[in-house]
Amino acid sequence: MASFLAQEDQLAKRHEEILSQRLVLLQQMANHQGDKEAEKTWQMQEADAAHKRNVALLNDIEAAGKKLQSRDHLLLHPDTVNLETLYWAKVEESFPKWEPFFLGRTQAPLGVGKIKPIKQTTSSPRK
Incomplete structure (x- = not known):
């Protein structure tokens, strides 16, 4: 027990x-x-x-x-805005003289010489 x-x-x-x-x-x-x-x-x-x-x-x-x-x-500088306005006014003023040329009807207006192609300059060879 x-x-x-x-x-x-x-x-x-x-x-x-x-x-x-x-x-x-x-x-x-x-x-x-x-x-x-x-x-x-x-x-x-x-x-x-x-x-x-x-x-x-x-x-x-x-x-x-x-x-x-x-x-x-x-916000462009006021001089820039002025130049841009004058540029577009000049374009609009001279456009009637150039319109026939752009349409392929005549040669370039008087006083504009023949456009010469820009020669590409060769850059120096890379190292």
Whole structure:
């Protein structure tokens, strides 16, 4: 009978050890699950922030593209605008003299020499 009591005592101690190990493992599982949920939350927040940054960048790129297309960004110097206006006025003024030439009906107007082809200069050989 004493051996049964000793064996029962050993089994009770082993049972307590198993229960304490089980409690430790359950606590570790709970901690691990909490860590996974916290990391998932963090990843979701990072993904949302990245998405917002990407949308903002796309909006900025579209706005810059529209600005470039509208040419609002080009504010020419008044002297440049004046020269351009004078140039086009001169073109419009001289166009009637050149129109028959452009249409292939006559030669170039008087005072304009024969157009000479430009000779290409040879560049130095590459090393």
